[in-house]
Each structure stands twice: as structure tokens, then as C-alpha cells.
Amino acid sequence: MLQLRKLRCEYLNNPIGLDVPNPRISWQLHSDERGVRQQAYQIQVFEQEADAGGRLIWDSGKIVSEQSVHVELSGITVKPRQRYAYQVQVWDAKGSSSGWSETAYWETGLLQSEPWKAQWINAPAEALEGEEQCPYFRKTFALSGEVSRARIYATALGIYELEMNGLRVGDSYFTPGWTSYKHRLQYQTYDVTSMLASGVNALGAVLxxxxxxxxxxxxxRRKLYGDGSALLVQLHIQYADGREEVLVSDDSWKCSGSPILMSELYHGETYDARLEKTGWSTxxxxxASWPSAVIVTGADKRLLIAQENEPVRKIETLTPIALIMTPKGETVVDMGQNMVGWIRFAVRGRTGTEVLLEHAEVLDAEGNFYTENLRDAKQQVRYVKGTDAEEQYEPKFTFQGFRYAKLTGFGTEVQLSDFAGVVLHSDMEPTGHFACSDPLINQLQHNILWGQKGNFLDVPTDCPQRDERLGWTGDAQMFIRTATFLMNVAPFFTRWLRDLKADQFEDGGVPFVVPDVLRESDGSAGNHSSAAWGDAAVICPWTLYVVYGDKRILEEQYASMQxxxxxxxxQGDHPYLWNTGFHFGDWLGLDSKPDSYIGATDRDLIATAFYAYSMSLLLKTAAVLGxxxxxxxxxxxxxxxxKAFTDEFITPSGRLSVSTQTANxxxxxxxxxxxNAKERAVLKLMSLLEESExxxxxxxxxxxxxxLVLSDTGNHEAASKLLFQTDYPSWLYQVTKGATTIWEHWDGIKEDGSFWSKDMNSFNHYAYGSIGDWLYRRVAGIDTDEAQPGYKHIHIQPQPTPGLTWAEASLESMYGKVASSWKQGDEGQLIIKVTVPPNTTASVRLPGASAEAWSEGGVQVRQAAGVHEVKTxxxxxxxxxxxxxxxxVTGVMSAVNPG
Structure with missing residues (x-):
């Protein structure tokens, strides 16, 4: 039976506050039959007034098309603050109908056509005990009838949380998120209909x-975007009789200091519960004693945009595994996982008791608490009790990257159950799974995933713990393909790329980090445009197109790519070589000179190679866009x-002039x-690997x-040898040292337990997690087709891998679940299982020389149902x-060449 599932609008499930004039919807087909393809679809859109039933405003009619992803609703003109419901039905190639799907919806935000009525406000200095203290804001108001719908639109210069009648509004954290604030500032939309009570209500905010x-x-540096913080709130109340009332932030709001005496992303938070104002948002x-808020002028509301990606949320909670007494006599709680978020904790003692949590990623060789790699980031949470009763606390405006927390002031009655690790990151849909017969590789996959969790907190940061946590462009482009397997990162990277475009220099240069705070921190325009870093401007949009079939991202970013x-x-005198300027080169390459972070590979070669690569992707993009x-x-x-690259770096005999692994x-x-030059490059790469054992x-x-290069040049066995190394340098060396995330340095912890460096030694640095791309696309063998992107046509080509007896992977694509697995059977046969979602096709490559050696469902593959074509x-x-x-299923493993 043909069914429709997972209706989405702009990748999102029933979003509210969407500022997209022509949104796109997607759906998935579900059927137990083979060979199911969509032949036609029909969409109906309804305008819903006050969340009740709506009237039909648009009907596409029956459209003969296979398209089920990113179908643009170009036939309607949306209004601000309006909910739209939609339903879809499809027909398959046999003419069978799915019937109408369940109704889904999206709701528009303020759009650019509706000006903000609210004013920016902040607390006057006399309301606070120093500029570090976070302010409270509140406003009471009375309802004048039965409410049918209520929405809050809010944002801040800073980060904010709202409360209504004593309850937290929404489940988002670190709102409004980090964008290029001088060009773009997000606002959030909240449905607060059910939070309102008849009579008097109170709306509160903390900033x-x-x-x-x-x-x-x-x-x-502080105040890179502005001197202070400010709040902007607008509450729209629709009454059942059709009236609308708008409550806005202005100088009629009251404000006061909060118990949060200090809150910084790097340094942590200080909370004095003795200063709590019980019921402050009721x-x-x-x-009466609270002063009035002050109006903040100069902030441009024209920069406001609706939330573009999924916000940061609490994703999961970890239970700590141990309380440790270190050799120095310090009490440390071990979460068992290098995580990002904070600790929720209970504390006992008398009023005024002060406790301190300090956070670290690792213990040193002696088992003591180690924080030197944090540099100047303090990562401390300080709490002062407000009563004699047991109290619980968790931070609000800070996050830590840590596995261990040192406890001070908790007393001798501290218990493991007093602590829980709250994991926060952008709420991206999990989409990928990988597992195999080797437990070390499975731990590596775990580490890759947790590296992404820890570093995808609103922007793709390099690391989540030290005084950095910046959106390095190089790290992002190196990892983006792996990231697309683990989670749906399309909205996440779409928003980040818009910030990249906003922060791009007038001459086309791209900052090292996005949002670009390095330029702001020293007033210099020189911190930009390294090869392989700036190329994120081209590589990332193209990757999103290939993986999600998203043509709009190419259209949006095309000018930036150009x-x-x-x-x-x-740059320089030669238009086809890049041999000028600063470049990070092969950053942290192990063939670097002593006391250098930059590998031995010639930086001109790297720069020109990426020049060629970005040019090739821009060429493909131009073709896609017509x-x-x-x-x-x-x-x-x-x-x-x-030609210029060949003339500069390839000798007449076909030898690459730079003899490093990276160059080849x-x-x-x-x-x-x-x-001949390619053959020599392959041979040279193999020779270099043999030299390094x-x-x-x-x-x-x-x-x-x-x-990837090794497997694609017929050297899959060599790639496998690299993967299975357990001594330094290797991916599994980290695993054998107890890593639960990916490290910045291959030897972040050396064999003797000492550390690589205290200056730059992150233990949660996702870039080298890019090995995941090879695990998913080559070992398990799931890939898409650039000609039919977004897994519309799938390449499934699992490669039996020496050292493994089985491997499996699955991916929740835009069309549904794609899966591939292989294993060696008990009798030596090779078994490959494949799942292909409806409305797609797949090319399945089976190793071996003969189709006759393979069967499917008990018959020879040529006769199997669903098989269209067999090629040798x-x-x-x-x-x-x-x-x-x-x-x-094929005969025996000996008939299969694993290389």
C-alpha cells in the first residue's frame, strides 16, 4: 500500500515563524513493494485562521512529475503571521493513489513587509550590581477576552530567555544564536497561546x-559587536472575536538585577541564590521598586530575520560514571564522555554555602585534574545557596566542553546521583548509522559523532572548550560531507553560509572564521583568505546540493562562490596559479619542520590545487543553474x-615535484x-606509505x-591498513588512549601520558573525524550521484575490507532510508543487503567477475524482481x-578481490 510520510517544509517539521516567501515542501513515499516510483502529485494549501479549520487557497492540480523533494509553492503569496496547512497525494507508475496525506503546516513570521512595533530596551546601570550582572525584565498585562492565538516574536543583542506566568517560554537555548550581527540577526517565534491565563498575565525576560x-x-576581547545588550519583544494576541492586541517592549517595562552575577561563554557562570526574586515573572x-527599562537606540531592525536553522536544545542527559579522588586530594566527577553542555547539580548546606565546579576534558598522567589546554577560558560554575534546603541548579547562558568536573565546597556527603550532564547542541535530525565487526572502529565512529555534537552548537566551531570556539572555515569544509551522513545539517549550514556571504570581503576574500570576529578583534583586514579555508565558500554549498538536492542553496551562494x-x-601576477599571500598550508601535518604547525607540502601547490578544485565546482554549479x-x-x-598547475608542479617525465603524502x-x-602522471602519483603515494610503515x-x-584516494585508485587494502593502525599516528591510537571524541593532534596525549602542548591541544576537534566519509561511502558503500543529487539515484558499492568480517550503514535521506551492509557468511559466501527508498533507483556494485556468481532472493540476479539492468x-x-x-549472495570469499 502506497503511503506518504514525513511531510516537511524547508526541511522542518511544522515550523512556525518562517520568513520564506516561497517555501518548499518535501515528502517521503512508503511501500513494501519493489520498484515504486512517483508518477504524479497534487498539493493543496489551506489558510488557517486562528489555528482552526481553514479555507483552500491553492490547489496545484495533478502534476505529472517524480519530484517529491523541495517542491516550491510558487503559486501562493504568503502573508505575515499566518498559518498555512498543506496536504499531498501522489500516484505511482501503476496509477495507484496514496490518498491524501495527513495535514502538515507552516506558519510565517513577521516577514520583511511588516515593521516591528517593539523597541529595544535594556536595564539602566542603577538597576544592576555591576555590568556583569544579568538583568531581569517584566511586564504585566490584562487580557480582554477569550484568546484564540498568541505568538511572541523576540530577539536580543546578546542572548535571552523568556518566561510567561512563571514558566519558561520555548525549549531553545542561546537564542537568538550567533550570526554576522552587523548584517543579520535572527528572531524567534513562540506559540504561547496555552500559557496565557484569563485576567492579568506577566511576561518576563533575562538577558x-x-x-x-x-x-x-x-x-x-569583549564587545566586538556592541557596547551592551538589549532586548526586543513583541507579543501578538488574537481574540476569538477577531480583535488583535500587540504588547511590545518599551520603557513601560520594569527591570532589576538577577541572581546571575556573571555569565560568559568561555568563563562560566556565577549565581547567588540569595538574590532570587521568587515569582519574578508571575x-x-x-x-514597584524596579526601575523602568531604558530605550536603546541605534540598533537597526532591518537586519532582523526569522530563525533559519534548528535552534540549540537540550538533546540528552548523561549519568556520570564515577566520583574520583585524585592524587592531589581533589574530588572530580567523571561523566564518562567528553561532552558539551553543562552539569545539573544538587547542593546541600546552609544559606550562603558556596560551591564551585571547574570543567576539564582530561586528567594528566598522574590522574590529576588538567586545565592548561583551556588557555584563558575558565569554564567555572559558581553557585551560592539561598536557603538551608537542598537546591538544584544548572547554568543558563554558558556552556562547557568537558568530561570531568572538579568539585569544591560540596562537602563529604556529595553523591554521584547529585550530578547529571546536560548535552546541548543544534537540534539536527540524526540521520546516519555505521557499525562493523571491530569494536575499536565502532568507538571511532562514536567519537566522530560526539565530535559533531560538541562542535555544532549554532555554528560549526573548531573546539568547544578553550578560549576560541570559532567557526573556522577550513574545519567546516573538511568535515561537511561526514556531517551530512550523521545528521541533517542542511538548515544548519545554509544559515552559516549566509553569514559567510555576509562577512565576505568586498574583494571576494573569505574570513578564516565565520562569523568573522578576528577582523573585529584587531581591526585588521588581513585575517582571511587562506587556501582550503576560504574554499568553504564553494565546497560547502556544492556539498549541500549533492547530498540534499538543494538547488536553491547554489542559487543563493552563486555570487559568493564566484x-x-x-x-x-x-592574487599575484599569474591568473592561473595561486602563489601569493598567507596560507595555513597542510595545518598540523606530521611532516612539518620542528616548532612549526605547517606541514611540508608546498603551500603554493596546495593553494593552486584548491583553486582548481573550487573552479571545477563553480563550473558544475554554473551548469546546474543553466x-x-x-x-x-x-x-x-x-x-x-x-595547464598552469602541470607546468609548475609536474616534471616533463610526469613526476610530481612535491614529494609528500598530501601533495599526491x-x-x-x-x-x-x-x-602517466597519475600512475606515478599513485605509485609515489604508495611508496611514501610504505616508508612510513x-x-x-x-x-x-x-x-x-x-x-578516499587510496580506495579509488585500487588500493583499498592500503587504506584499511591505515585505519587499523593503533600506534601513533593513527585514528585508533586516540581510541586506545580512551578518547571519546576526535582530538586536534594525533598525539594530544603521548605514550608516556604527557601532553602535546598546552597552547593548542583540544580533545574535541572534529576535523580528523572526516575519516567517517570513507567509512560510509567506501567501506559501507553508500553514495549519491551528482547527476541525480540528494540520493535520487544512489550508488551502493560496499567494499569488503581486510580486518573486518562485516560492516553496515544506513542513512535517512530526503527520500527515506538507504541501507547497505556486507558480511562474510558462515560458509564463506559474501552477503550484501541493500535498502533503496521509494521514488529512487540505485546502482549496486557487487565485487567479482561474473553476474552468474550472484543470486538474490534465491534466483540469479538477472531474474530477480526489481532488477532493471546488469552490467559487467x-x-x-x-x-x-x-x-x-x-x-x-555470492559463493565464497576467495572469489572476491578485497582490494
Whole structure:
């Protein structure tokens, strides 16, 4: 039976506060039959007044099309603050109908057409005990009838939380998020209909500094975007009789100091419960002594945009595994996992008792609490009890990256059950799964996932613990393909790329970090445009298109992509080489000179290789967007780069002039060499690996591609050897040292237990987690097709891997679940299981030379239901199948070449 599931609008489930003039909807087909494809669809959209039934305002009619992802609703004109319901039905190739789906909805925000009525407000200095204290704001109001719908639209210069009648509003944290504040500031929409009570109500807010005016960067600078904080709130109340009332932030609001005496993202939070104002956000509370809020001028409301990605939420709670007494006599709680968020804790003692939690990622070689790698970030939570009773607390405007917390002041009665680890990150839908027969590899996969959890807190940060936590562009582009497997990161990266475009320099240069606070921290325009970092402007949009089939992101970012490539061309005297300027090179490459962070690979080669790569992706983008004039110009441009690269770095005999692992990996990965030069590059790479006894020497630039290149050049066994190394340097070395996330340095902790460095030694740094891309796309073998992106056509090509007896992976694509697994059977046969979602097709590559050696469902593959075509290729047979679940079985493993 054909059914529709998972209706989404702009990737989101029933979003409210959407500022998209022509939203796109997507749906998934579900059927137990094989070969199910959509032939046509019909969409109906209803305008819902006051959340009740609505009237039909648009009907697409029956559209003959297979499209079920990103279907743009171009036939309607949306209004501000309006809910729209929609339903879909589809027909398959047999003419069978799904019937109408369940109704889904989206709700618009204020849109650009409706000006804000609220005013920015802040607390006067006399209301606070010093500028570090977070202010409270409150406003009481009376309802004048039965309420049918109520929405709050709110944002801040800083970060904020709202309360209504004593209860927290919404489940988002660190709102409004971190964007390029000088160009874009998000607001959030909250449905508070059920929170209102008849008669008098109270709306409250608390305001923190956050990224806006708190400490940022290792330079210990504050107020990079503005001198202070401010709040903007607008409550729209619709009554059942049709009236509307609007409550806005203005100088009629009252304000006061809160118990939060200090809250900084890096340094933590200080809370004095003796200063609590019980019931401060309830109508009964007396605010007669509270001064009035002051109006803040100069903040441009035209920069306000609706929330664009899923906000940060509490995702899970961890139970600590141990209370430790260190050799120094310190009490430390062990969460068992390097995590990002905070600790919720209970504390006993008399009024005025002060406790302190300090946070760290690791213990030193002696088992003592270690914080030197935090640099100047304090990561401390200080709490002062307000009563003699047991109290519980968790922070509000700060987060920590940690596994361990040192406890001071808790007394001898402290218990493990007094603590819980609250994990926070952007609420991205989990989409990927990988497992195999080796427990160390499974732990590596766990570490990759937790590296993403810890560093995808509103922006893709490099690390979540020290005085940095910045959106480094290089790290983001290195990891983005792996990230797309683990979670749906399309809204997350779409918003971040809009900030990249906003922060891009006039000459097309791209900042090292986005949002760009390095420029703001020292007033310099020089912190930008390194190769492999700035290339995020091109690589990230293209990756989102390939993985999610999202053409709109290419349209939005096209000018930014062009500007970046034009910037490169304008550097130096040669238009087709990039041999000028500062570059990070192969950052942290192990073949670097002593006392250098930069690997041995020639930086001009790296820069020109990425120039060519970005140019090739821009060329593909122009073709996708139908920019024919650009296509022709970019083809010539790209060919000139290839020629210049060859002339500069390839000898007449076909030898690459730079003899490093990274150099050979880049030219092979980016297709910069062919023929004899390609053969020599492959042989040289293998020779270098043999010299290092199959250990990598690559850094940030080469590592993401190393195993992919080996597998794709017929050296899958060599890639496997790299993966299974357990001594330094290797991915599994970290695992054997107890890592629960990915490290910044291969030897962050050395064999003797000492540390690599105290200056730059993060134990939650996701870049090297890019090995996940190879695990999913090569070992398990799930990939998409650039010609039919978004897994509309799927490539399933699992590669039996020496050292493993089985591996499996699945991915929740836009069309539904894709799965691939292989295992060695008890009798030596190879069994490959595949799941292909409805409305897609797949090319399944089976190793071995003969189709006759493979069966499916008890019959030879050519006769199996759902199989469309069988081709024989050099590396095996390729079977084209429709949707469904398949189990392919071949004879014995000896007939299969694992390399």
C-alpha cells in the first residue's frame, strides 16, 4: 500500500515563524513493494485562521512529475503571521493513489513587509550590581477576552530567555544564536497561546551577553559587536472575536538585577541564590521598586530575520560514571564522555554555602585534574545557596566542553546521583548509522559523532572548550560531507553560509572564521583568505546540493562562490596559479619542520590545487543553474589552471615535484593529473606509505582525502591498513588512549601520558573525524550521484575490507532510508543487503567477475524482481535496481578481490 510520510517544509517539521516567501515542501513515499516510483502529485494549501479549520487557497492540480523533494509553492503569496496547512497525494507508475496525506503546516513570521512595533530596551546601570550582572525584565498585562492565538516574536543583542506566568517560554537555548550581527540577526517565534491565563498575565525576560558583547577569541576581547545588550519583544494576541492586541517592549517595562552575577561563554557562570526574586515573572510579584527599562537606540531592525536553522536544545542527559579522588586530594566527577553542555547539580548546606565546579576534558598522567589546554577560558560554575534546603541548579547562558568536573565546597556527603550532564547542541535530525565487526572502529565512529555534537552548537566551531570556539572555515569544509551522513545539517549550514556571504570581503576574500570576529578583534583586514579555508565558500554549498538536492542553496551562494574564485585569480601576477599571500598550508601535518604547525607540502601547490578544485565546482554549479555563458568561460578558465598547475608542479617525465603524502593525495583527489602522471602519483603515494610503515603524515588538508584516494585508485587494502593502525599516528591510537571524541593532534596525549602542548591541544576537534566519509561511502558503500543529487539515484558499492568480517550503514535521506551492509557468511559466501527508498533507483556494485556468481532472493540476479539492468565492469558487476530491500549472495570469499 502506497503511503506518504514525513511531510516537511524547508526541511522542518511544522515550523512556525518562517520568513520564506516561497517555501518548499518535501515528502517521503512508503511501500513494501519493489520498484515504486512517483508518477504524479497534487498539493493543496489551506489558510488557517486562528489555528482552526481553514479555507483552500491553492490547489496545484495533478502534476505529472517524480519530484517529491523541495517542491516550491510558487503559486501562493504568503502573508505575515499566518498559518498555512498543506496536504499531498501522489500516484505511482501503476496509477495507484496514496490518498491524501495527513495535514502538515507552516506558519510565517513577521516577514520583511511588516515593521516591528517593539523597541529595544535594556536595564539602566542603577538597576544592576555591576555590568556583569544579568538583568531581569517584566511586564504585566490584562487580557480582554477569550484568546484564540498568541505568538511572541523576540530577539536580543546578546542572548535571552523568556518566561510567561512563571514558566519558561520555548525549549531553545542561546537564542537568538550567533550570526554576522552587523548584517543579520535572527528572531524567534513562540506559540504561547496555552500559557496565557484569563485576567492579568506577566511576561518576563533575562538577558545575557553571549557572543554579542561577551568575551570572544583568544585575544580576550569583549564587545566586538556592541557596547551592551538589549532586548526586543513583541507579543501578538488574537481574540476569538477577531480583535488583535500587540504588547511590545518599551520603557513601560520594569527591570532589576538577577541572581546571575556573571555569565560568559568561555568563563562560566556565577549565581547567588540569595538574590532570587521568587515569582519574578508571575503577575502577583510586586515590581514597584524596579526601575523602568531604558530605550536603546541605534540598533537597526532591518537586519532582523526569522530563525533559519534548528535552534540549540537540550538533546540528552548523561549519568556520570564515577566520583574520583585524585592524587592531589581533589574530588572530580567523571561523566564518562567528553561532552558539551553543562552539569545539573544538587547542593546541600546552609544559606550562603558556596560551591564551585571547574570543567576539564582530561586528567594528566598522574590522574590529576588538567586545565592548561583551556588557555584563558575558565569554564567555572559558581553557585551560592539561598536557603538551608537542598537546591538544584544548572547554568543558563554558558556552556562547557568537558568530561570531568572538579568539585569544591560540596562537602563529604556529595553523591554521584547529585550530578547529571546536560548535552546541548543544534537540534539536527540524526540521520546516519555505521557499525562493523571491530569494536575499536565502532568507538571511532562514536567519537566522530560526539565530535559533531560538541562542535555544532549554532555554528560549526573548531573546539568547544578553550578560549576560541570559532567557526573556522577550513574545519567546516573538511568535515561537511561526514556531517551530512550523521545528521541533517542542511538548515544548519545554509544559515552559516549566509553569514559567510555576509562577512565576505568586498574583494571576494573569505574570513578564516565565520562569523568573522578576528577582523573585529584587531581591526585588521588581513585575517582571511587562506587556501582550503576560504574554499568553504564553494565546497560547502556544492556539498549541500549533492547530498540534499538543494538547488536553491547554489542559487543563493552563486555570487559568493564566484567572488571567491575571482579573488584567487586577482592574487599575484599569474591568473592561473595561486602563489601569493598567507596560507595555513597542510595545518598540523606530521611532516612539518620542528616548532612549526605547517606541514611540508608546498603551500603554493596546495593553494593552486584548491583553486582548481573550487573552479571545477563553480563550473558544475554554473551548469546546474543553466548559466551557459559562465559555463563556457569557466571551462576555459579551469583548463588554464590545469595547464598552469602541470607546468609548475609536474616534471616533463610526469613526476610530481612535491614529494609528500598530501601533495599526491590532492592531485589525485582533485583530478589534476592523468595518464602517466597519475600512475606515478599513485605509485609515489604508495611508496611514501610504505616508508612510513602505513602511517599517515598528512595534516588538515590531506587527511580528509587520503583513504578516499587510496580506495579509488585500487588500493583499498592500503587504506584499511591505515585505519587499523593503533600506534601513533593513527585514528585508533586516540581510541586506545580512551578518547571519546576526535582530538586536534594525533598525539594530544603521548605514550608516556604527557601532553602535546598546552597552547593548542583540544580533545574535541572534529576535523580528523572526516575519516567517517570513507567509512560510509567506501567501506559501507553508500553514495549519491551528482547527476541525480540528494540520493535520487544512489550508488551502493560496499567494499569488503581486510580486518573486518562485516560492516553496515544506513542513512535517512530526503527520500527515506538507504541501507547497505556486507558480511562474510558462515560458509564463506559474501552477503550484501541493500535498502533503496521509494521514488529512487540505485546502482549496486557487487565485487567479482561474473553476474552468474550472484543470486538474490534465491534466483540469479538477472531474474530477480526489481532488477532493471546488469552490467559487467572491471571492478565487478553493476546492477540497477528500483526501490525495495535486496539480499545479494555470492559463493565464497576467495572469489572476491578485497582490494
Amino acid at each position: 545575557g551577553r553571549g557572543w554579542y558583547s561577551g568575551y570572544l577569541t583568544w585575544k580576550e 503577575p502577583a510579584y510586586s515590581d 567572488a571567491w574564485v575571482n579573488y584567487i585569480r586577482n 548559466r551557459e555563458e559562465d559555463v563556457q568561460a569557466y571551462k576555459e578558465w579551469y583548463e588554464n589552471i590545469l 593525495v590532492l592531485v589525485l583527489m582533485f583530478g589534476l593529473v592523468g595518464g 602505513f602511517h599517515l603524515t598528512t595534516g588538515f588538508v590531506g587527511t580528509p582525502y587520503l583513504n 565492469e572491471e571492478q565487478g558487476i553493476v546492477i540497477t535496481v528500483g526501490s525495495g530491500k535486496y539480499e545479494f
